[in-house]
Amino acid sequence: MITDTTAESGEVKSSILDCVGNTPLVSLDRLFPEKELQVISKLELMNPGGSMKDRTARYMIEQGIENGTIPHGAHLIESSSGNLGIAIAMACRILGLSFTCVVDPKTTETNVRILRQLGATVEMVQEPDENGGYLQSRIRRVKELLHKIPDSYWINQYANENNWKAHYNGTATEMVRQLNRSVDVFFAAVSTTGSLLGCTRKLREHFPSIRVIAVDAVGSILFGGPPGKREIPGIGSSRVPELLSPEEIDDVVYVSDLEASWGCRELLEKEGIFAGGSSGSIVAAIQKYLPALPRPCRILTLFPDRGDRYLDLVYNDDWVKQLSDEKTDEPQLMVRERV
Ligand SMILES: Cc1ncc(COP(=O)(O)O)c(C=O)c1O
Numbered sequence: 001m002i003t004d005t006t007a008e009s010g011e012v013k014s015s016i017l018d019c020v021g022n023t024p025l026v027s028l029d030r031l032f033p034e035k036e037l038q039v040i041s042k043l044e045l046m047n048p049g050g051s052m053k054d055r056t057a058r059y060m061i062e063q064g065i066e067n068g069t070i071p072h073g074a075h076l077i078e079s080s081s082g083n084l085g086i087a088i089a090m091a092c093r094i095l096g097l098s099f100t101c102v103v104d105p106k107t108t109e110t111n112v113r114i115l116r117q118l119g120a121t122v123e124m125v126q127e128p129d130e131n132g133g134y135l136q137s138r139i140r141r142v143k144e145l146l147h148k149i150p151d152s153y154w155i156n157q158y159a160n161e162n163n164w165k166a167h168y169n170g171t172a173t174e175m176v177r178q179l180n181r182s183v184d185v186f187f188a189a190v191s192t193t194g195s196l197l198g199c200t201r202k203l204r205e206h207f208p209s210i211r212v213i214a215v216d217a218v219g220s221i222l223f224g225g226p227p228g229k230r231e232i233p234g235i236g237s238s239r240v241p242e243l244l245s246p247e248e249i250d251d252v253v254y255v256s257d258l259e260a261s262w263g264c265r266e267l268l269e270k271e272g273i274f275a276g277g278s279s280g281s282i283v284a285a286i287q288k289y290l291p292a293l294p295r296p297c298r299i300l301t302l303f304p305d306r307g308d309r310y311l312d313l314v315y316n317d318d319w320v321k322q323l324s325d326e327k328t329d330e331p332q333l334m335v336r337e338r339v
Pocket residue numbers: 051053082083084189190191192193194195196233234235276277278279304305
């Protein structure tokens with residue numbers, strides 16, 4: 001049998017990790033047909049593990065190995081209920097590392113199964129913390145495991161500087177290369193804020209007057225809003241990330257779960273793009289924000305993940321109906337100026 005292991009030879013990649021990145025930009029002309037407007041999205045959902053977190057995982061691990069903070073043969077630990085956990089598990093398969101993913105009962109059954117298929121040990125916390133959520137319980141469990149497991153290393157995506165650098169050196173560097181002229185506004189969904197900040201820092205080097213809009217979930221406390229129930233994973237946070245740098249963000253648009261679902265369905269209907277909840281939030285946020293933007297206007301965004309893992313949420317009519325029934329007033333069309 002002839003095995004070609006040289007990545008340089010033609011189009012043969014040396015592993016699935018080398019398939020991360022180089023995602024396309026698409027113009028959403030059917031969803032946003034207005035003449036003086038163009039909305040361009042980077043399809044990060046085309047990464048091999050299913051999300052933009054493939055980039056973050058790969059970069060944080062490879063840099064950690066290179067600078068010696070992740071020892072060879074280390075046991076990685078991270079608290080994640082979805083995309084990052086799956087991306088780390090995929091990378092660990094290739095890099096010969098072990099991985100324990102700390103999850104909670106709100107993590108979907110599908111994601112737990114994918115994590116296990118990829119060889120991760122899944123550690124499920126059961127006890128809600130003092131705030132009624134699971135975030136603090138998960139962090140406590142991570143710290144216990146760090147003491148218990150030799151050569152263990154906590155990725156800590158909320159504080160890891162290589163989180164935003166993955167997007168500065170990857171996602172946004174590609175976008176600048178792919179664009180044929182400047183853009184006026186950048187929208188990104190936020191949780192750790194790593195992708196928004198990494199892209200913003202690179203984009204501002206090339207387009208200094210670009211306006212940066214964070215898309216957050218109603219009920220997320222990232223920018224000081226009141227905590228509330230939210231069901232769509234990926235977007236929003238129940239803690240303030242160490243990485244957050246609010247002075248670099250011009251505005252925040254809040255999107256409810258219901259609006260995100262409408263956004264996802266419109267994106268699928270008009271553009272045939274089957275994307276996850278936060279992509280729907282971005283579509284809804286752009287629609288809300290459009291009246292405040294000058295014309296002509298060129299908007300750039302990214303769609304973080306695929307729709308498959310959201311069939312029981314945003315694409316489930318019963319889930320949507322339940323949200324609509326619970327809704328007592330109009331969806332919160334909040335836009336907050338200058339955080
Ligand atoms: C689907 C999805 N959208 C948006 C985000 C937000 O990205 P970041 O953590 O870089 O702010 C995440 C992060 O996990 C995600 O999984």
